[in-house]
Amino acid sequence: MRRQNIAWSADGSVIPEAEPHTKAKHYILETYIVNLIHTLYGKGRYGVTNFTFIDGFCGGGLYKDSQEIDMWYGSPVKIIQAVREGYKKSQRNYSLNVQYIFIDNQKEHLDYLKNYAMPRAGLDELCDEKIHTFKDEFGTRTEQCEFFHGEFEKLIDFCILRAEHFRGHSFFLLDPCGWTDVSMNSIRKIHSLTKSEILYTFMIDFIARFITERDTKLQKAFHDILEADSYYDLKKITDLSSASVQCYLRNESMRLFRERGKFEKAFTFSMVPKGDTRPLYYLIHLSKSLTALQVIKDSFWQNNNLSYQYYFEIYGYTFRTTDYYEENQTFLEFDITENNYDYSIRKLHQQLVDLIYNQKEITFLNLCEKTMELNPANREQYVKLINFLRMEGDIEVIRNDKLLNGKKPDLQKNDIIKQPSTKQLRFF
Ligand SMILES: C[S@@+](CC[C@H](N)C(=O)[O-])C[C@H]1O[C@@H](n2cnc3c(N)ncnc32)[C@H](O)[C@@H]1O
Incomplete structure (x- = not known):
């Protein structure tokens, strides 16, 4: 159930390797946030000025990178850097106010983030959790980071209050180690905020295994946490590695988040490790507005050199069975390239x-x-x-x-x- 090799030690001696799918996720995350700030804050006569970014499973913020000489920053650092880039790109003369909430249930990970990753990225001043005002050639920006040690599910109500109080737009990155760490109830709470969206790494491989192995220990979580009782019909799932079953799982996941999670707009990237046929997880973007959907698609095209596959024909509300995909082999495996x-x-x-x-x-x-x-x-x-x-x-x-x-x-x-x-x- 747990993802392997993710651990940062407070003394800095242990850090994980940035795997290709982690890097792909980060490319999409940072491109999307630059575009989001540029679209909401930087366009129109007077844009949105207040943003809350909640990284609910933030990790230690730095990875080893065997493909590069340098290290690879994790999501908390990438989010701050992307917001700053979007701010610069916007060139507006009114202020931008951003609060960041970073949560992890391992204190060592938060310590690593504050003591090593953020200082290395030149963000050490934000580690004091105070509001900082930056003035530059463009205008004024305020930023505040807060770090919370605990379970995301126990902190969600607090996050909702903070986002409500700060007003403006809120973005949640949910990047858990397994599907039992985020409840559908929390997804609905995020939806209840006036302007909110989620980028969620949904561990479909774990769900698929759970469904086929029928692990009774997780049955309750499947019903109570994911609220997925009338989804992923067990009888229809035979060969997990077949493309038709993969399409079915993805279609069902979209149906689940739209219906139970209440988000009207959903877009998925399927993260398939190279050489494998099964997605490890979906990067699901949940939003309520056409603009957000357009911006995430733009971000996808900006990253069209990613060597990850992308399945078509499985959007929309239609309920389709695996037989549909077996009979309709028109859906393609799609490498994200110019062609x-x-x-x-x-x-x-x-x-x-x-x-x-x-x-x-x-x-x-x-x-x-x-x-x-x-x-x-x-x-x-x-x-x-x-x-x-x-x-x-x-x-x-x-x-x-x-x-x-x-x-x-x-x-x-x-x-x-x-x-x-x-x-x-x-x-x-
Ligand atoms: C996949 S890692 C995060 C990686 C990070 N988002 C990034 O992209 O660089 C997941 C993190 O979530 C933390 N975690 C696991 N379960 C949690 C929970 N229930 N609540 C909060 N944090 C949790 C783990 O300690 C780990 O640091």
Whole structure:
């Protein structure tokens, strides 16, 4: 049940190795946070100014890295650095206020973080847990870090209070050692905050093993903590290594978090160690807004050199059995490389054409709401494709009662997309 080789000793003599999937997770985390700050704080007339970052399973903050001469920073350090980068990128002249809450149930890990990892990253002044004000060429920023030794489940109510009190936006990184460390009830508590989101490493391999081995000791946790009693139908799970079972597990996990966790938008990255066929865990992003979903997809494309696989056709609310995946081998294993851009566009094209063809007209916002979770394309690819179809005469875009012209205009949420009155839409 426990992940191996994760331990930091307070005297600095023991630290873990950064494994490739840990590094992949960190790439996504830091890209996403830079983009998040830039989007929420740095865009618009006056953006969000207050943020709470809660790293519920923070670890010691530093790893050995056999691929590099330097060491590799862990999530608490990466989060602070990414916020600062997003702040710089935004170049706004009003202040940004950030509170960080770092939790770990091993005191040695927190000691290592404060005594070694943060000082090494030049963040030692934040270890005193006070509010610090930084002034630079851009403006003013306040930052405060707090460290809590304890079980995340016991500290969740405190975290919710702190986030509520601070107002603004809250981001939870939940990176536990197993699926019994985070309850569905806590996911719902986070959802109850006005503006909140979660990046969660969900240990699907442990769940899969539990389901097939039918470990009775964990049965209660499966019902009480994960609330997964009517999910992952045991009879349907035969060969764990088959792609169809893997797709089924992922689809069920998405259904579980959307229905029981209440988060409307969910996006997953599947972390498959190279040379393996089974995902070790999913990096699940849970949010309530289309913007957050768009930003996480952008972050995925920015990291499109990751050598991790990514399964399609398993988004959405549809309930599908393993037989569905066995019969429909159209889902692909997908290496995240440049070439996959074509796959993404093809997939998007099919979905957009279906929707536009089946409705008299649809707004750009509605089109995004209906399809964003069903394909890997980001907003930029949507705009490119819609403009391409418009230039080809396959669709019309109407803004303020006028036909939209020009080669590459950006699209607005109220733009109306429809079939042209004179031409039938073609299917590719
Ligand atoms: C996978 S590691 C964290 C790695 C870190 N997030 C990173 O990316 O660098 C998980 C950490 O959670 C801590 N932990 C395990 N169970 C916990 C619990 N119930 N509550 C809080 N921390 C816990 C462990 O001590 C360990 O440091």
